[in-house]
Amino acid sequence: MIRASNLTRTFKTKAGPVEAVRGLSLEVEEGELVAFLGPNGAGKSTSVRMLTTLLPLTSGQAIIGGHDVARNPVAVRQLIGYVGQGTGSGPYHRVRDELITQGRAYRMSYADARMRADELLAVLELEDQADRDCATLSGGQKRRLDVALGLMHTPKILFLDEPSTGLDPHSRANLWEHIIRLRQQTGMTIFLTTHYLDEADNMAERVMIMDHGKMIADDVPEKLKADLAGDQIRLSFQSEQDAGSAAEQARSLPTARDVTQEGIRLILTVNKGESLLPGLIHNLHKSGLEVQTANVQRPTLDDVFLSLTGRSLRESAELPA
């Protein structure tokens, strides 16, 4: 559905060229929900804008639904919906009218546009707001309207650029409920960029991580976490000496990637921590080492980014509170 090979985009600025995207290749199949993650300035928006025909490519090729974005942008635009970072609605227009105007821009008849607008108002639970000015909507309602605007022409692929940034947790969850329901109903392909690691982790079937204009990881979240980060088993002992002896024993485990001792505490980075823990405690007990406390921490996508780049995505993304 989406295929990009070797995409680059260089901006000319007074301070010199900025290589925002440096050889990006990716593939997204029909019906997939893919999240594009990366810190500020990684090149996510620039990539999405190229894929959606909004920005010319410096080099490379992008094919969307069989159409080349550079050669046949009109056909691509018919296939895709794009919801950008800023709100797309005019403040003094009524919500339903705004949707109808959008439909008319896609050459729908007034009757069809009106019907589709009412359908989307229902799906996105904006019926009660239909006759209100867009300016009076809450942040969450505005974002839902933006999504509805992007869906007026029934696109096969929806691009969402940071759809939930700035929304409170309740509105984020609500927006996601709507997006997931829409997807279940239509089987739409969804490509989104986000700063929210939990959102990418929970919602997306596949996560692509971008850094400095390049793709540095592309896989299902569970696999990225297992392969690149691993679980952390945290144990504590009665004495530093016991922790030291346990560390020695733990280092001989074939699946232990890292063993760190901090006083009476031991941190093991391993594969499949939960299934390893009971046997580990049993073996330590047999050696006369009593574990006082034990827990397993599952990795996050931030741990994946950290293991790939040595930086925390959370910090470099300057997340909103």
Ligand SMILES: Nc1ncnc2c1ncn2[C@@H]1O[C@H](COP(=O)(O)OP(=O)(O)OP(=O)(O)O)[C@@H](O)[C@H]1O
């Ligand atoms: N029109 C432009 N002119 C010059 N530089 C630009 C332009 N647009 C983007 N850039 C630069 O390209 C790089 C990538 O920007 P882009 O907006 O694609 O990143 P991003 O990953 O989407 O970041 P964010 O998460 O902050 O939205 C940045 O260094 C940015 O300053």
